[in-house]
Amino acid sequence: MKLKILSVGHKMPSWVDSGCAEYLKRMPKELATEIIEIKPDKRAAGKNSEVVQEAESKRILEVAGKDYLVVLDERGQEVTSLQLATKMEHWQTLGKDVSLVIGGADGIHTALKQKADWLWSLSKLTMPHGLVRIMLCEQLYRGYSVTQHHPYHKE
Secondary structure (H helix, E strand, C coil): CCEEEEEECCCCCHHHHHHHHHHHCCCCHHHCEEEEEECCCCCCCCCCHHHHHHHHHHHHHHHHCCCEEEEEEEEEECCCHHHHHHHHHHHCCCCCCEEEEECECCECCHHHHHHCCEEECCCCCCCCHHHHHHHHHHHHHHHHHHHCCCCCCCC
């Protein structure tokens, strides 16, 4: 199984790339994790948030294909790291890859949220996208370390 982080946006600062790389290199081959940047839609005169979200959602779905779809959303379910580890163990039984979606500056289209297999909230706080990428990578590694009884996670 692969974990694909589908993140709307590009040209992240070097601290984001290096922070993500640190956690991604720790992931095992059976949970190979990659970040796929989705091109953000250009804002132009006459384009409202809904139009931008819809265009970005189409790109996201093209990349996700038939993957198990997890959409990060502030209104999603909040879980502990132990609960995330349990979810990750479940994902491994599905026989398909998992796409985790970080939306763009305009948010995520309602239709994409409705297609999600799980809506997950990392926090109720509004955070910069680069920081969300790093937090997501770290939590995926933490979830994996819990399943392996690795001392990284201290309960």
